[in-house]
Amino acid sequence: MSALELLLQQLINAVSIGSLYALMAIGLAMVFGILRLINFAHGDLIMVGSYVALLVMMLGLPFAVAAVAGLAASTLAGLAMERVAYRPLRGAHEIAMLLTSFSVTIFLENLAIILFRPTSRPFPAPSVLRSVIILGKLQVAGLDLIAIAVAALLLVALTVFVRSTNVGIAMRAASQDLLAARLMGINVNRVVAAAFAIGSLLAGVVGLLWSARVGKVDPLMGFNPVLKAFVASVIGGLGSLPGAVLGAYVLGGLEILLQGLLPSTLTPYRDAFVFTALIALLLLRPNGILGGTEREKI
Amino acid sequence: MLKLEAVEVAYGHIVALTGVSLRVLDGELVALLGANGAGKSTTLMSISGIVRPRGGTLEYNGADLSRASPLDIVGLGVIQCPEGRRIFGGLTVLENLRMGAIRRRDAGAVRRDLDWVLSLFPVLGQRRHQSGATLSGGEQQMLAMARALMGSPRLLLLDEPSLGLAPIVVQAIFQVIGELHRRGVTILLVEQNVRQALAVADRGYVLATGRVILEGSGARLLSHPELEQAYLSAAPGDRR
Ligand SMILES: Nc1ncnc2c1ncn2[C@@H]1O[C@H](COP(=O)(O)OP(=O)(O)O)[C@@H](O)[C@H]1O
Ligand SMILES: [Mg+2]
Numbered sequence: 404m405s406a407l408e409l410l411l412q413q414l415i416n417a418v419s420i421g422s423l424y425a426l427m428a429i430g431l432a433m434v435f436g437i438l439r440l441i442n443f444a445h446g447d448l449i450m451v452g453s454y455v456a457l458l459v460m461m462l463g464l465p466f467a468v469a470a471v472a473g474l475a476a477s478t479l480a481g482l483a484m485e486r487v488a489y490r491p492l493r494g495a496h497e498i499a500m501l502l503t504s505f506s507v508t509i510f511l512e513n514l515a516i517i518l519f520r521p522t523s524r525p526f527p528a529p530s531v532l533r534s535v536i537i538l539g540k541l542q543v544a545g546l547d548l549i550a551i552a553v554a555a556l557l558l559v560a561l562t563v564f565v566r567s568t569n570v571g572i573a574m575r576a577a578s579q580d581l582l583a584a585r586l587m588g589i590n591v592n593r594v595v596a597a598a599f600a601i602g603s604l605l606a607g608v609v610g611l612l613w614s615a616r617v618g619k620v621d622p623l624m625g626f627n628p629v630l631k632a633f634v635a636s637v638i639g640g641l642g643s644l645p646g647a648v649l650g651a652y653v654l655g656g657l658e659i660l661l662q663g664l665l666p667s668t669l670t671p672y673r674d675a676f677v678f679t680a681l682i683a684l685l686l687l688r689p690n691g692i693l694g695g696t697e698r699e700k701i
Numbered sequence: 702m703l704k705l706e707a708v709e710v711a712y713g714h715i716v717a718l719t720g721v722s723l724r725v726l727d728g729e730l731v732a733l734l735g736a737n738g739a740g741k742s743t744t745l746m747s748i749s750g751i752v753r754p755r756g757g758t759l760e761y762n763g764a765d766l767s768r769a770s771p772l773d774i775v776g777l778g779v780i781q782c783p784e785g786r787r788i789f790g791g792l793t794v795l796e797n798l799r800m801g802a803i804r805r806r807d808a809g810a811v812r813r814d815l816d817w818v819l820s821l822f823p824v825l826g827q828r829r830h831q832s833g834a835t836l837s838g839g840e841q842q843m844l845a846m847a848r849a850l851m852g853s854p855r856l857l858l859l860d861e862p863s864l865g866l867a868p869i870v871v872q873a874i875f876q877v878i879g880e881l882h883r884r885g886v887t888i889l890l891v892e893q894n895v896r897q898a899l900a901v902a903d904r905g906y907v908l909a910t911g912r913v914i915l916e917g918s919g920a921r922l923l924s925h926p927e928l929e930q931a932y933l934s935a936a937p938g939d940r941r
Contacts, residue, residue, distance in 0.1 A: 569803055576789045576800050583787035586749060588775030588804040588852060 408540050413659050419547035421655025422554030426609045427632030428639070428647035429561065430481075430602025436578030436642035437595055438493070440500040444484060444507035445606060446629025450515060450622060452477035452607035453614040457526055466529045474607040480511075481603025485596060508625075515622035523624075528615035550612050557605065558648060565644065570597050578642060634681055640694025649692060702726050703748065703779075703856055703889065708757035710743050710911075717743040719911040720757065725856065725889050730882040732898040732919075733891045734928075735908035741891040742784050744908070745858045748889075749781045750774045761856065775804055778855030782862065784891075786845040790834030794825050797833050797844055801851030810853070818847040821877050839870035846877065856887045863894045875901060899923055 427445070434442050456473030460466065488507050492500050534545040565571035570593070577584040577594050585591060609628060614620050632647075635654045639646025657680060661673050669676075688694070703725040710718040718740045725731045733741050746752045748759060750771040759766035761779055769777070789797050798818065802811045819826040822843040828836060833844060842862055849857060859878070863871040871894065879901050882888060892898035899905055899919035907915035907928060915927055922928055 569799070572792065572796050572799060573803060576792055576796075579789045579791050580787050582751065583783060583789065584800070585751065585771045586775070586781045586783055586787075587800050587848065588772055588780075589800065590772055590804075 405540075412541055412543075413663055415541075415543055415547055415551075417656040417659040418652065419544075419550045419655075420658065421652035422550045423609050423612060423628070424631050424635045424654055425648045425651035426554055426557065426605040427628050428635040428651045429644060430605050431629070431632050432636045432639075432642055432644050432647035433574065433578075433598040433602050434595075435636070436644070437574065437581065437591075437598055438489070438500070439497050440489060441504065441633065441641075442484075442489075443501075443504045443629055443633075444488075444511060445481075445602065445632070446625030446627075447508055447511040447515075448477045448481050448484075448603045448606035449610035449613060449625040449628055450620070451480045451511065452610035453526065453620045453624065454515065454519060456611060456614070457524065457620055460527060470611055473611055474604055477607030477610060478600055478604045481599045481606070482596060484603075485599040490592070490595075512622050512625075519622060521622060523619040523621035526614040526618055526620050528618070532615045533618075544616075546612065546616050550616075553608060553612070557608065561601070561644075564601075570594060574598055634677070636691075638681065638684060638691055640691030643691070643693045646691055646693035653692070702760075702762060703887075704758075704760045705744070705748070706758045706760075708744070708747055708754045708759060710740075710747055710752055710754050712752075717911055718747070718754070721908065721911070721913055722757075723906050723913060723916070725887060727855075727887050728885050729903050730878070730888045730890060730901060732895075732902035732905035733889060733908065734893075734895055734898065734905055734922075737893075739908040740911040741908055742860055743911075745781055745783075745860050745889070745891060748774075748779065748858060772804075775852060778853065779858065780849045780852040780854035780856070781858040782845050782849035782860065784860035784864070786838075786841045788833040788836075788841050788844050788848065791832060793832055794829045794836070794844060797848050798825075798851050801848035802853075805853060811851070814851055814853060818850050821850075821880065822847050839866050839873075842866060842870070842874060843877075846874070850881075854886060856889065857881065858889050858891075860891045861893060862890075863892065863897070871897070895928070896923070 430445050431442060434440055452473040455476035456469040459469035459472045484507055488503055489500065492503055532546050532549065536543045536545055536548070565575055573584065573589045573594050574597065577589060577591055581591065613624070613628065631654060632651070635650035636647040637650070638653055639648070639650030654677070657677055658673065661676050662670060665673060665676065705721055705723050707720045707722055708718055709720055721740065721744055733744065735741050743752060747754050748766060750766060750769055754767055761777055764777055766774060789800065792800065798815060802814070805811050824840055825844055825847055828840065833841065836844060846859070846862060862874050862878070866874065875897055878888065878890065882901065890898055890902060899922055902919055904918055905916065905922050906913050907922065915922060915925060
């Protein structure tokens with residue numbers, strides 16, 4: 404493989420993993436922007452959607468049906484989470500909200516362990532998703548290209564949504580000044596529910612792509628992605644949607660770069676290097692790459 | 702008619718209003734005056750349903766505001782333009798104005814109101830695609846007022862619209878307030894700029910330490926020696 408081909412191969416890897424992080428980070432950033440809540444349970448929506456998709460496939464239904472069911476399950480679970488766990492805490496201290504999100508995570512993960520056992524189960528994705536495309540000397544996983552294309556499509560749709568629909572603009576308004584939003588008659592409950600619904604749907608998409616990629620599901624599968632999404636949104640500037648997306652691709656690139664550059668004895672510690680880089684960045688730019696100055700919140 | 706009767710508000714241990722009673726009749730422009738910390742903003746926030754009074758009654762045209770949500774209160778046509786402008790800095794001027802009209806379903810009237818507010822504040826038309834954060838202080842205040850007007854207020858609550866602005870901008874703001882009054886919009890105007898406020902107002906109330914200490918016509922208030930004192934008196938402490 405020539406240097407150029409190697410670069411291209413790694414670039415595809417980086418953009419593909421960055422795309423998954425981006426879809427996750429958007430959900431975190433949308434909710435954080437409005438409520439100042441870091442919803443760690445966001446990762447478990449990946450797990451909920453994947454398990455529901457798996458169950459539907461086990462019933463003998465086609466993958467497309469399973470995928471739709473999985474996406475619906477993630478979305479409904481996210482909406483239920485907001486309604487049951489977070490809405491009663493509206494206006495509570497940020498620490499109380501954070502602790503609640505840990506409780507929701509623990510609840511959902513243990514529920515999954517009880518229902519489906521702690522071990523992983525195979526996730527039989529259709530063979531098209533597991534195809535490998537050979538381009539000259541490049542080997543590109545079909546799933547990588549699908550992830551990149553799906554994320555690009557969803558990001559465009561999301562941009563149109565937050566720029567030109569009433570609910571989308573209201574979402575941005577509420578994340579800038581919640582009090583002013585209420586005084587203007589913006590229905591904050593509806594905006595928050597929309598943020599959860601969209602973020603959860605995107606988590607469902609990540610769940611399908613991720614499960615198809617690794618070929619299995621397990622009750623704790625949401626932990627790593629939500630951590631990475633959190634890091635990505637901190638890199639970009641917590642609460643900023645463009646920041647979350649940018650941070651996700653930066654993180655994906657950084658991971659692939661370190662994977663390639665680190666001597667093989669150190670690659671198991673790749674994440675330690677990633678977090679070191681994160682700390683360095685936060686020392687230089689405490690609010691992330693696109694994060695502005697701290698805003699007053701009520 | 703807006704009617705507040707013995708409204709009491711506390712923030713934890715800090716008592717902000719110890720019993721505010723006031724009335725605003727339809728079509729009136731009423732000034733609400735008083736020193737910093739007297740409770741003017743708290744009065745407006747309790748009318749808007751943002752803070753809940755622990756005593757007293759708030760009514761607007763017979764509706765009980767103390768039970769209504771901020772959303773319902775906006776629905777009644779009671780719209781507040783808050784202290785400190787609080788425009789959406791990351792939204793464009795047009796997006797800010799669109800948010801002001803978000804609960805309205807009468808698209809045709811919304812379009813007419815947009816033309817109207819842009820004629821009241823022509824500079825906003827020139828800046829329509831600029832983000833709110835890039836406007837000057839005076840332009841932001843105009844945007845805040847225009848955004849409130851996009852809600853088609855029957856009762857407009859204005860909290861210190863002239864605060865920190867250059868005299869020429871203050872003139873422009875007061876001119877618009879007078880114009881709104883002539884058009885029949887009912888206005889409750891909170892101001893530190895006493896003389897200018899009383900010049901346009903039909904009547905005024907003076908708050909000190911969370912209660913009304915004076916009320917009456919502009920001329921009566923201006924001639925009253927206690928008015929000066931009200932501005933020198935201290936903010937309420939944490940009395941229970
Ligand atoms: N959110 C709050 N928390 C605690 N105390 C407050 C809060 N808002 C206002 N206060 C207090 O209530 C009193 C009245 O404040 P405010 O209504 O803002 O007065 P004004 O608008 O007349 O300057 C002041 O003593 C102020 O410190
Ligand atoms: Mg005030």
